[in-house]
Amino acid sequence: MADERVALTKQVKEANDIVEVVGTYVALRPAGRKFKGLCPFHDDHRPSFDVDPQFQNYKCWSCGKSGDVFTFIQEHERVDFREALELLARRAGITLEKRGGSPQNSGRARMLELVKWAAEQYHQCLLDSPLAEAARRYLGERRLTGDTVRRFGLGYAPPAGEWLVQRAAQRGLPADLLEQVGLIGKRLEGNGCYDRFRDRVMFPIRDVRGQAVGFGGRILPSSPLSARAPKYYNSSDSPLFSKSAQLYGLDQARQAGAQAGYLAVVEGYTDVLMAHQLGIPQVVSTMGTALNARHVQHLRRWLAGGRVVLVFDADAGGQTAVDRALELFVSQEVDLAIATLPEGMDPCDLLVQQGPEPFRAALAGAVDALEFKLNQVLAADSAAGVEGRRRAIDAVLSVIARAPDMAGQAGAVKQELVVSRIASRLAIREEAVWARLRELRRAAATPRGDADPEPAPRGAPAAPREIELLQVLLADQALVPVAAAEVPAEEIEHPGLRRLVEGLYALHSGSEPPTLDQLRGQIDNPRLVEKALEMQEVGRAMPDRDAALRQLLAEFRKRRAEPRKQELQNQLHAASDHTEAVALLRQLQKQTVDVHPGPATVGDAGH
Numbered sequence: 001m002a003d004e005r006v007a008l009t010k011q012v013k014e015a016n017d018i019v020e021v022v023g024t025y026v027a028l029r030p031a032g033r034k035f036k037g038l039c040p041f042h043d044d045h046r047p048s049f050d051v052d053p054q055f056q057n058y059k060c061w062s063c064g065k066s067g068d069v070f071t072f073i074q075e076h077e078r079v080d081f082r083e084a085l086e087l088l089a090r091r092a093g094i095t096l097e098k099r100g101g102s103p104q105n106s107g108r109a110r111m112l113e114l115v116k117w118a119a120e121q122y123h124q125c126l127l128d129s130p131l132a133e134a135a136r137r138y139l140g141e142r143r144l145t146g147d148t149v150r151r152f153g154l155g156y157a158p159p160a161g162e163w164l165v166q167r168a169a170q171r172g173l174p175a176d177l178l179e180q181v182g183l184i185g186k187r188l189e190g191n192g193c194y195d196r197f198r199d200r201v202m203f204p205i206r207d208v209r210g211q212a213v214g215f216g217g218r219i220l221p222s223s224p225l226s227a228r229a230p231k232y233y234n235s236s237d238s239p240l241f242s243k244s245a246q247l248y249g250l251d252q253a254r255q256a257g258a259q260a261g262y263l264a265v266v267e268g269y270t271d272v273l274m275a276h277q278l279g280i281p282q283v284v285s286t287m288g289t290a291l292n293a294r295h296v297q298h299l300r301r302w303l304a305g306g307r308v309v310l311v312f313d314a315d316a317g318g319q320t321a322v323d324r325a326l327e328l329f330v331s332q333e334v335d336l337a338i339a340t341l342p343e344g345m346d347p348c349d350l351l352v353q354q355g356p357e358p359f360r361a362a363l364a365g366a367v368d369a370l371e372f373k374l375n376q377v378l379a380a381d382s383a384a385g386v387e388g389r390r391r392a393i394d395a396v397l398s399v400i401a402r403a404p405d406m407a408g409q410a411g412a413v414k415q416e417l418v419v420s421r422i423a424s425r426l427a428i429r430e431e432a433v434w435a436r437l438r439e440l441r442r443a444a445a446t447p448r449g450d451a452d453p454e455p456a457p458r459g460a461p462a463a464p465r466e467i468e469l470l471q472v473l474l475a476d477q478a479l480v481p482v483a484a485a486e487v488p489a490e491e492i493e494h495p496g497l498r499r500l501v502e503g504l505y506a507l508h509s510g511s512e513p514p515t516l517d518q519l520r521g522q523i524d525n526p527r528l529v530e531k532a533l534e535m536q537e538v539g540r541a542m543p544d545r546d547a548a549l550r551q552l553l554a555e556f557r558k559r560r561a562e563p564r565k566q567e568l569q570n571q572l573h574a575a576s577d578h579t580e581a582v583a584l585l586r587q588l589q590k591q592t593v594d595v596h597p598g599p600a601t602v603g604d605a606g607h
Contacts, residue, residue, distance in 0.1 A: 008096070009070075009520050012085055015092035018056045018069045024209045025076060027258060027302045038301050040076060041065045045333045045410050055540065057533060067533045074526055078239070081520065081529070083107040111181050111240055112211055114173060115204075118183050119212040121167055122155025122202040132156040134222050135201050142270055143352050148277045152203070152252070157217060159199035159225065165192075182214060182235035199223040200233065203248065203269045205241065205287070208302075210251045214241030216269055216287065234287050243287035245294045248272055254302040256281035263299055264309040264339070264363055265291055271311075271347035278356040280363075283347075290324055296332045307335035309366045313346050322373055326396075327403040329369035330418055333410055337366035370418060373399070374425050393426055393436065401440035462494035465555045467535065470497055472549050473504055473514075474532060475539025479549050480504050480514040487556050496528045 019035055022028065028035040028051060039049035039060040048062035059066040065075065073084040086109035089096050126132045126149070135156040139149060148154075157163070165184055168175070175193055178184045184193045200217030207213050214235030219226050235241050247265075249272040257263035260282040266272060268285055275283035286295060291310055299308050310325055322338070329336040339362045341350055350359055367375070377392040406414055419437065423430040469487070473480050484505045492498035503522055507514040516532055523529050542548055 008089075008094075009085065010517055012089045012092060012094055013056070013069060013517060013520075015094060016069050016088045017053065018058065018072070019051050019053050021069050021088070021091070022051050022058060022072055025301070027254075039063060039065065040301060043297055043333075055537070057537065059537070065530075066537065067530055070520060071526070071530060071533060077108060079108050081523070081526070083109055087112075108239060111177060111238070112213070114177055114183070115181055115212045115214065115240065117171075117173070118164060118178075119153055119155060119202075119204045119215075121164065122157055122197075122204075122215075123153050124155075125158065126154060126156040126202075129156070129158070131158045134220055138201065138220055138222075142274075142348070144270070144273055145277060148273050151276075152249075152273060153206075153212070155202035155204070157195065157197035157200045157202050159223065161194045161198060162192075164195045164197075181238045181240060196236075197233065199225050205235070205246055205248055206251045207246075208251050208254060214238065214243075214246070216248065218269070232288055244289055244292060245298060246287050247284040247295060247298065248287065249276070249284045250298075250302075252276060253282050253284050257299075257302055261303075262307040262309050262337075262363075263303060264311055265295070265299075266311045266347050267313070268346065268348065274348045274351045275356075275359065278351050278359075280351075280356055280359060290321065291328065293328060293332060296328055296334050296336070300332075300334055307337050307366075309337045309339050309363055310369075311339050311341065311347060311362070313341055322369070322376060323399045325369040326373045326399045330400050330414065331403040331406050333406065333414075336369045338369055338372040339363050339366035370396075370421060374422070378425070389426060393422070393428070393433070394440070396422060397433070397437050398440050398444075401437060401444045462497050465552055465559075466492050466494055466497050468548065469552050469556075470500055470532070471535045471539035472542065472545050472552065473501070473539075474516050474536035475542065476545050477514045479545060480508050482549060483553070484508055486553050491556060491560070496525070496531070499523070499528070500532055 019028065022037075023035075026037040026040050026049065028037040029047075031047075031050075033052075033054065035051040035053070036047040037049045037051070038044040038047055039062060041060060042063040042065075044060070044062060049058065049060045051058045057066065057068050058072060067075070069088065070081060070084045073079065073087055074081060077084070077087065079087070086096055086107060090109055090112075126135055139154070144154075164178075165175075168178055168184070175184065175186075179186060179193070183196060185196050186193050197215065197217045200219050200223075203216040203218070204212040205214040205216060216235075217233045219229050219231055219233070223229075234243050237243065248269055253263060253272075253276075262282060264275075264280075264283045266275070266283055266285045272283050272285045275281070284299075291308075296308060312321065325336060325338055328334065341347065341362055342358075345353075347359060350362075373396055377395045380392070400418065405411060419430055419433050423433045469483065469492075473483055483501075487501075489498055489502045489505055492501050500519070500523075503519045504514040507518050512518055516536055519532075520529065523532075539545065
């Protein structure tokens with residue numbers, strides 16, 4: 001079984017090129033023999049993330065995250081190694097057989113399968129079922145074509161309260177996981193479950209790889225439920241879906257956004273669908289929430305320095321929405337612009353009634369959030385006169401004062417530019433703007449909470465020679481038998497490193513390649529795997545690993561001999577006659593020779 005697991009891990013890794021896998025999450029560009037992009041594990045302000053196709057690993061030079069394709073999936077999807085293996089196997093079309101100790105009815109991969117299954121049920125219902133006649137008529141009235149319906153996988157949830165529940169029961173699908181991904185709910189009284197989506201047009205929400213992770217449901221206007229049910233209803237937050245981070249249509253829009261140099265953010269699903277249908281594919285929407293920092297950071301990964309255009313209906317671009325956009329503009333490394341549409345029109349209405357050109361013109365005419373706010377406050381009647389202009393300045397600066405500081409030198413530069421623009425537009429000195437901004441920040445400051453607790457004490461650090469030994473062995477499997485012949489695993493004092501050495505030795509003794517890839521399936525400690533990958537990378541950079549190992553073996557022999565040497569020295573000092581002293585001195589000299597024998601080579605080790 002262990003041999004099968006090792007072979008399967010190797011097969012799955014070889015079938016998933018790290019550049020292709022990471023490239024579905026991060027926009028990568030060639031940089032010499034590597035690829036670079038914005039790190040997905042922290043708020044990266046410049047491309048700090050390297051992906052190396054030769055060694056099939058990645059490293060962020062800013063936050064320090066590193067690893068291979070399994071580690072990436074574990075970190076990004078927040079899953080364990082087994083689930084990462086399942087996800088990557090699924091991606092590569094490799095079937096994992098069910099095992100008694102790890103059934104495939106749990107975990108993220110299984111949840112994705114269930115959401116995909118539900119999306120297919122809803123979609124087929126919309127296309128074929130007499131129950132969906134009203135839904136088809138509604139979409140026709142919205143001028144959405146069959147091609148758009150199929151491309152985005154739209155569906156319909158019938159009004160019966162157990163339509164999906166019954167289909168799932170017929171397939172033997174687990175109700176607990178269906179509940180966890182937000183498809184069904186448990187009745188408060190009595191037994192049984194009910195469908196959470198009823199009499200709704202269903203919009204599958206997909207991640208950037210095109211996998212359905214949740215749903216948005218729009219109640220039919222003709223539904224008897226419409227009087228007491230919300231117009232739009234989203235999946236509840238789950239391990240797959242978070243409405244405060246997800247963006248509808250990003251899987252279809254990201255490539256077009258990279259080409260256009262911007263992504264436009266609208267408010268509704270049908271706005272996205274109509275824009276794509278009429279040839280403006282760089283459009284996404286939020287899940288009924290305002291654009292936030294998580295959305296912006298997510299979008300920036302696909303823009304490579306481009307801009308985000310926030311589209312407001314003329315009657316929706318009120319002060320609160322504009323202020324929120326300005327806070328994002330000054331606190332995030334993003335060119336956030338605002339586009340407005342004619343009064344009384346949302347993007348879908350404008351596109352249907354006037355075609356794509358007015359919408360394109362609105363996107364092209366978008367101005368950055370600071371300019372939009374300045375235009376807004378200076379156009380108001382209250383901005384007339386000295387006191388009016390003072391209030392206008394405060395209206396802008398109070399928003400900036402509430403925004404979190406943008407980190408680093410880039411943040412300082414952006415703040416300088418913002419203050420300079422405000423001073424120029426309002427014809428006052430920059431020093432006065434800075435002084436007022438500081439006052440408003442002091443006023444907006446809130447007392448700090450309790451300090452973070454002290455971190456838990458860490459174990460004793462590993463000895464340098466033990467770390468260096470693993471660096472060499474993980475980088476060059478041919479040296480493992482040399483080390484195994486001289487350094488028993490019990491001599492490695494650090495428990496994590498000892499576990500790695502034991503694993504490598506066991507692979508060698510079992511005639512398996514003693515590599516980290518072979519070892520991965522046996523290690524359930526993500527931090528240990530991450531450390532092993534780091535050590536492997538250091539070892540690969542060593543110019544002469546053979547010489548390094550010879551030196552390390554000598555150090556281990558020296559440590560092993562130290563107690564005996566100390567004992568002989570003590571006896572020598574206490575020797576009562578010359579003959580005994582000479583004998584002890586010879587033993588000491590032999591200890592020194594034994595510690596530094598002739599050079600070892602790979603061929604000396606055998607099996």
